[in-house]
Amino acid sequence: KKLWRRIEDWFHVYQFFKVPELNDTTQHNHLYRKVSLYLHSLPSIEDSDFANLITGKKQNDIVLCLGPNQTIEDHFLGATLFWFNQTGTFLLKIRKVDKRRILRPYLQHIHAVADEIDQRGKRDLLLFMNIADDFRRWRSVPFTHPSTFDTVAMEPDLKSKVKSDLESFLRAKQYYHRLGRVWKRSFLLYGPSGTGKSSFVAAMANFLSYDVYDIDLCKISSDSDLKSLLLQTTPKSVVVIEDLDRFLAEKTARISASGILNFMDALLTSCCAEERVMVFTMNTKEHVDPNLLRPGRVDVHIHFPLCDFSAFKTLASSYLGVKEHKLFPQVQEIFQNGASLSPAEIGELMIANRNSPSRAIKSVITALQTDGDGRGCGLIGRQTEDDEMDEPDGVVCGETFHTVKDLRKLYGFFSFRVTRRSSSSNASLPPASPLEKE
Ligand SMILES: Nc1ncnc2c1ncn2[C@@H]1O[C@H](COP(=O)(O)OP(=O)(O)OP(=O)(O)O)[C@@H](O)[C@H]1O
Ligand SMILES: [Mg+2]
Known part of the structure; x- marks a missing residue:
């Protein structure tokens, strides 16, 4: 031949x-x-x-x-x-x-x-990360995070709102262009640690069939590097900045606030921001300059609250396969009294006891009773300065505390930072955005 x-x-x-x-x-x-x-x-x-x-x-x-x-x-x-x-x-x-x-x-x-x-979504998705030794380069690995909208426990109305928002974004190319706007949509996901923000980003990427660019701002040395990285992103991608609030609070940051503003506006002409979904995650937006989060810069704000009874039921259904259980009324009562844990904590208790739903639910009840009083003690209160969890000295679900670390390693594509700040619980999409009016 x-x-x-x-x-x-x-x-x-x-x-x-x-x-x-x-x-x-x-x-x-x-x-x-x-x-x-x-x-x-x-x-x-x-x-x-x-x-x-x-x-x-x-x-x-x-x-x-x-x-x-x-x-x-x-x-x-x-x-x-x-x-x-x-x-x-x-x-x-x-x-x-x-x-x-x-x-x-x-x-x-x-x-x-x-x-x-x-x-057809046949394309294999990629996860890009910026690397520390070359400030201007991305490195990619296959993106195989299994999270989907079905696996994230979230208020059903809000979930379907976000889904239809993304669907209409996908179809809105002409609409955006007629308005002379860059075809992009930006989301802020905020809420305490372990409430599903990173999992939700992965679910969004899987839903859209978009690649993920996970920017670690700590590995960027200047505004121009940030710009250069953004220029290298490809269309049909979700660009993520995790823990933006923490980064902004750091006085030693090498990137200026205006660098981040420019980035958020994706001012760098339409060619580098077309068909992008930008996502910022935060534990709380209380201390962040509201200007940074104004409509247009961040189109959709989604709050990730700690677990309530309805989220607990969703988790029980997916982790334990139980839709109803005789202990549910007791769990409901504890939630009504104001106790709460993050979905991550409850999920881990359930995984550790997955062979026995009753034991799993009992361990959640015990954890809620000990930890759910305004998040003052137990699992939450035991964090040390360097964000590592101490071993519990009680016997309650001792096995699970080890599993917490193991599972974090297992599940994490995104970094799991364990800063915990409590916050209130109403999830909301902001009202007027061009797409929603459409
Ligand atoms: N709402 C949820 N529904 C289902 N699973 C959840 C939910 N929240 C958290 N989990 C589980 O808990 C683990 C940690 O969640 P995730 O990393 O998404 O939280 P996070 O909000 O990004 O936390 P952090 O602020 O610490 O980064 C994941 O394994 C995930 O499966
Ligand atoms: Mg996260």
Whole structure:
């Protein structure tokens, strides 16, 4: 086959086109991602001499990925085209006689196929993190966080509001453009630790089928690095800044408030903020400059309260598989008396006792009785300065306290910071936003 190709090459004049991953200003070249999606969807990838086998998005899914310096053949409108995978660049080889006839429609075809793959959500999602040793680069890993809107316990009305808000955002491209606005939507998730903010971000990304860019502001050295990182994000992504309140409170921060304001406004022209969902998480917004959170900068505020009885029932249903239980009235009464724990704490108690729903619910009751009095003692009150939890000296659910740490390691894609501040509990979407009016 190779010999035949060489003989053929002898009789043809070829032209080459490069599709680099980054353009001159080190921004991502969106065509590169599209070409990559397209090539990896071609059946002929199986015929390449060397391909990598990697795990796909779904469990037990194995996908083929073109290896470095490998060639893949494609056919379009009667012409044969060759793609080479050079590291960071795809090289297209096309016969000169075919070029004029097929190049444009071929590129349009690639766009259309890649868009379709995106739409079908077939694309494997990625989690990007900025790295400490190179302030201006992202590093990516497959994003496989299993959280969905079904697994996050939340007031049902609010959950469906957020879902329809995101759905209408996805359809609102023309609407935003008619208004001369950047097609983006920003969310503030605030509430005590362990109430599901990070899980909710993952659920949003899974729902939208968007990549996640998790910005750690502590690893950024200046405003311009922040800008540069934002410029490198790709459309169809959720850009997340966790614990913004904590960062703003730090006096030693290397990024100015105006740097963050600019970032939040995504002022850097529409090209770098189109089709982005921005999410900021905080424990409390009490001490944050309201200007930073004004409508337009942050479109939707969502409060994540501590667990109430209805959230408890949702957790019991998903963690223990029980919809009703004879101990429920007792639990309800304790909640009515004002006791509460975070969903994370209750979830962990349930996981530790998942073989016996009664024992699990009893351990929640005990924990609520000891810890739920305004979060003054027990699990919560035992935090030390450096955010580590002490071992409990009581016997109550002793096993669970170990599991807390273990599970955090297990579940966390996002950092679990254990600052706890209590706050009140009404979840709300702010009223007037352009999309909601629509
Ligand atoms: N509302 C919830 N519904 C279901 N599970 C929850 C909920 N809240 C927390 N959990 C569980 O608790 C664990 C921690 O939750 P998560 O990291 O999302 O909390 P967080 O609000 O981001 O906390 P932090 O402010 O400390 O970052 C996760 O494993 C998650 O599954
Ligand atoms: Mg979190």
